[in-house]
Amino acid sequence: MLPEGRPLWPGRVRFRRAMVVLAVASFSAPYSIAQDTPTPNTTGTTSDRNGPIVSTSHPTPRTTPPGPKPSYDSSDCMRLTSLPIAKLQLELDGEDMVLVDQILKATSPDHGHVLFTHAPKEVMWWVRTMGSISIQWLLTAIHETNHAVNSTLTNCNAGEATYSFQGRIIKTEHKSGDTPRYAVLADALPPAFKSRQVGSRYPTYIERNGASPASSFAHLLEELVVYTGAAGVELSIVRSKDYKWLLPREIDAFDGNAGGMVDFMLYAVSYLKAVRISHPDAYARLQQQPNTLSVLQATWTAAEGTLRAIYDYTRLANLGGVLIVSRDALLTTYSDDFLAELDRLGIAHAPAGAWLTTYLRNPQ
Numbered sequence: 001m002l003p004e005g006r007p008l009w010p011g012r013v014r015f016r017r018a019m020v021v022l023a024v025a026s027f028s029a030p031y032s033i034a035q036d037t038p039t040p041n042t043t044g045t046t047s048d049r050n051g052p053i054v055s056t057s058h059p060t061p062r063t064t065p066p067g068p069k070p071s072y073d074s075s076d077c078m079r080l081t082s083l084p085i086a087k088l089q090l091e092l093d094g095e096d097m098v099l100v101d102q103i104l105k106a107t108s109p110d111h112g113h114v115l116f117t118h119a120p121k122e123v124m125w126w127v128r129t130m131g132s133i134s135i136q137w138l139l140t141a142i143h144e145t146n147h148a149v150n151s152t153l154t155n156c157n158a159g160e161a162t163y164s165f166q167g168r169i170i171k172t173e174h175k176s177g178d179t180p181r182y183a184v185l186a187d188a189l190p191p192a193f194k195s196r197q198v199g200s201r202y203p204t205y206i207e208r209n210g211a212s213p214a215s216s217f218a219h220l221l222e223e224l225v226v227y228t229g230a231a232g233v234e235l236s237i238v239r240s241k242d243y244k245w246l247l248p249r250e251i252d253a254f255d256g257n258a259g260g261m262v263d264f265m266l267y268a269v270s271y272l273k274a275v276r277i278s279h280p281d282a283y284a285r286l287q288q289q290p291n292t293l294s295v296l297q298a299t300w301t302a303a304e305g306t307l308r309a310i311y312d313y314t315r316l317a318n319l320g321g322v323l324i325v326s327r328d329a330l331l332t333t334y335s336d337d338f339l340a341e342l343d344r345l346g347i348a349h350a351p352a353g354a355w356l357t358t359y360l361r362n363p364q
Contacts, residue, residue, distance in 0.1 A: 064094050066128035070121040072148065077156035080149055081169050085117040097124055099133060100141075103243055107236035108142075110167040111229045115145045118164065122148050135237055135246040139257055143230045150222055161218035163225050163295055166232070166302060172218070172292040179217040179282045183210035185271035187278060190332060193266065199255070201263050217286065220271055221295060224264040228303045230257035235310045238322055247322065253315050255324035261303050266329045268296070269338040272345065287345065297347050304350050311358045330359050 072080075082088055092098045100123065104113040116123045126141035127133060146164060153162035153169065161174040183206055186194065196203050205223065209215060234257045237243050276283045286292065307330075314321040332338065334352040342349050352360075 064096065064128055066125045069125050070119070070148075072152040072155075074156065076152055080118050080153055080156070080164070082118070083114075083167065083169065085114055088117055090117050090120060093124075096127065096133060100124065100127060100138065103133075103138065103237075103246070104142075104233075107240055107243060108233040111165070112142045112233040114167050115142055115149060115164060119145050119149050133246070134248055135234070136248075136254075136256070138237075138246065139230050139234055142233055143226055143257065146226045146229055147222070150225070154218075161222070161292070163222060165225050165229055165295070165298065168298075170291065170295050170298070172295055173289040174216070174218045174221075174286075174292045176214060176216055176218065178285050178289075180275060180279050181210060181212065181215040182217060182220040182267075182271055183207065183215070184274045184278065185210070185220070185267055186274075188273040189267070189270040193329065193332070201260065206267065217271060217275070218292070220264070220267060221292070221299070224261070224268055224303070225295065225299050227257050227260040227264050228299050228306065231261045231306050231310070232302070234258055234323070235306060235313070238310075238313050251322070253322050253324050258306065258310055258314075258323050259325050261306065262325045262329050262333070265300070265303060266333045266338075269333055269341045272341040273338065276341070276344070293345055293347065296345070300342070300347055300349060304354075307355075307359070314359075316359055325359070327359055330355060334360075 079088065090101070092101055097120070100116065101113075104116050122145040123141045126144055127137055130137035130140070149164045150162065153164060153171075154160065156162070157171050159175050160171055162169065162171045186206055189206075194202050194206075210220070237246050272283075275286070307325075310323055310325075311317050312321070314323045314325055316325065316327055334350075334355065336352075339349060339352065
């Protein structure tokens with residue numbers, strides 16, 4: 001879900017029409033932070049209150065009115081933890097829902113479609129609120145549904161942070177208050193990444209959301225989980241021949257979930273360093289939470305796999321690439337200083353040299 005005043009389309013968007021420029025913030029906020037409701041659109045195009053209308057490039061079924069946003073309670077716990085999803089009955093209500101089901105089955109059977117099957121009304125509420133099926137709104141729906149599912153799973157487990165990630169439900173030992181609010185990562189984050197320019201994730205995620213009393217390492221980790229999961233769906237759509245039409249013709253390149261994934265890799269290691277130095281008691285508690293660290297490990301491994309797979313589709317690889325990721329953020333994340341933070345917790349990772357022939361090949 002989105003904090004007040006938050007646009008839906010991620011970080012940076014480059015449009016093919018030179019006169020149209022849009023730069024807005026990134027996808028999502030932790031589920032515990034102040035939220036609002038996006039403006040419904042039922043015209044068959046995608047839009048938000050901060051930018052121009054963007055037409056989709058393929059005729060898709062007109063979406064139906066979204067109705068009230070789904071809510072969750074303890075009665076949903078069994079459904080949300082049911083795996084494999086083949087055990088669950090999914091009622092497809094409308095042509096748009098049939099199409100979403102087909103897209104996610106084909107592009108993300110182990111993540112996006114799992115979330116869709118566990119919380120179909122949530123996914124469709126987001127899609128129908130936006131009024132069309134395209135990469136930005138479908139990925140917004142998956143990203144935000146992951147937050148809603150994680151929040152409910154955490155409540156199902158008495159406040160112990162729980163995540164749905166790539167077809168797994170992972171329960172941790174971490175409760176709110178175990179670690180400091182994640183705004184403390186600013187103490188270790190290099191100044192170059194504290195930009196307040198439009199399109200930067202730092203003001204919304206770190207200065208505002210990270211300063212909330214409800215935030216902690218669990219929420220920071222959740223953003224990495226959600227961005228990484230959705231980045232895999234993003235990759236599958238971008239390289240799919242069958243679903244290229246989900247990319248609006250007007251969009252030349254965009255900073256979406258893949259870009260957010262890289263940013264939160266940097267935020268995660270910055271947090272670990274800041275807490276180790278300034279909050280040793282909290283750091284010691286984190287060291288004694290193997291399940292929490294297992295989520296960090298699983299997500300980090302998946303993020304590196306996605307990074308290897310998406311390079312050819314990024315602007316860093318060629319001018320025809322549609323995905324924007326920050327070379328500087330990746331370079332800083334894989335510095336000796338920050339990799340040492342992963343090493344201290346036993347988190348396996350690729351060496352900095354793994355990116356020398358791709359992302360770190362040419363200075364920007």
